[in-house]
Amino acid sequence: MSYKSIVVHLDTSARSHQRLEMALQLAHRFHARLTGLFSTYVPPRHAFVVMAGTAEYYTAHERLRHEKAAALERLFHAEIARAKVGGQWVAVDGYANDVVPPYARLADLIVLGQSDPTDPESFIAEQFVEHIVLSAGRPALLVPCAGSAPSPGKHVLIAWDGSREATRAVHDALPFLEHAAKVTLLTVHTSGDQPPRARIPGADIALTIARHGVKVDVRELNVEHGASVGDVLLSQVSDLGCDMIVMGAYAHSRLHEVILGGATRTMLQSMTVPVLLSH
Template identity: 35%
Template sequence: MGYKTILSILDTQKTAQQVTDFSIALAEQYGSHVIGLHCEAVAGIPMMAPMEMPDPVAVQAMQDLAEKETAKIAEIFSHASQREGISSEWRSIATSVGSTDFLIDSGRCADLLVVAQGDSGALSEGRSEMEAALFESGRPVLLVPYILKTPKPIKRVLIAWNGSREASRATFDALPFLKQAEAVEVFSVVEDHNEKTSKIITAAEIATTLARHGVNITVTQEEKGELAAAAHIENRLSDAGIDLLVMGAYSHKRWWEVLFGGVTRTVLDSMTALTLLSR
């Protein structure tokens, strides 16, 4: 079992090399076919007075810049793929903000999506639309943090477990990683005795199920106390030298901004390890 089709989301030239390198590393590990995908988008059309008509010069300039970036990203992906001799293909589409069907359709036909960590704080409109599309695909998304510039083996994995549907889905979506890891930890943050008892039971059960797959698994818990759940997760990532965090993603859309649940969004803004998300 492995990720045989990887969709590499190359949204900017700044992160294209990083995402390509991580996608290729996974392809070499699992014998995957990698699809490099770039959506060329212009967020708005400049207007000019007095008639508030589209400014053709500005529109053409923006289009030229977008096309140049697309060509550079395509070159980065093509060069790396050919150098490593992996099975690959390139896809690009010119879209306006809100046109996400192409990304969703492509995502739904892949085993795994790989994308760079977004800018922390307020999301841009384009990035928000992209994140919405990624999670509408129904496929696991592997986020690569800023600080990881070079792929390395995934030896230690932390599953952020709360017994939810999303956490369960992320766990099973991560099975190829879990089975090859040296150590996997099911980690829960609990608030009171009733919740603690419930999470002990479900955490133990998911650990037993994973053990049947040959996963080297342990179960740990932390009482929430004065720290937020996200802080406990971040501390555990650092203390245990975690290479991959697995967690459920929770989102809703308000206007054009995509907001994740508090724990998910906080972790994504300050992530230090590869993070696999499913919802």
């Protein structure tokens, strides 16, 4: 199993070039074709109709957006030529939550950037990352907005809770697991957990993974009731020296608002290493 088509979302944010570099490394590792998908925040035209002089602002915004897209496209083609990776450039117009998912669904893996509160250019759409993760039907690799982000996957931490989402994430991450030097599968127990018989043990899913030639170190951790599982995972990443997390993304919709599970929210806000999320 391998990823043969990778889509990397690109925009005008400061971390876009680093995200492209990681996607290039992954495309080279997996012998995959890389699509650079350019999509940025597009202000709704109707919002400017009622204000005098805003038509000129909208036109100037569009012109600047196309200029930045052209510069990034030139960089993309230069970089895939340098890396000897096959690829294509796609620039899409429109509301990102509508126009990005169809391209993400055509890929084996989509690479996204974490929203950066210090960089206004990283805002693409309301709950953009959450929307893509939950609607694409494909695994999404999220790149942190802080720190250096070398190609991940040397030591992978799997967050295992026996759920459908975690199971999906494990299988979606198999190309990474098969290339990893070390894989740690961690189950975090709290006093409010379901009875042991209702949860698939980590050792059982580790045996399934091992049939793919992956050696897995199975760990269990007991924490106090009310402890943040997301914070526990991030602490373990630091203690064990992991460079990537694999986990399921749990969510449901309430009144058209995406409501995420606690561990998923923590990762989206505080990730320190790339996180592969699958739903």
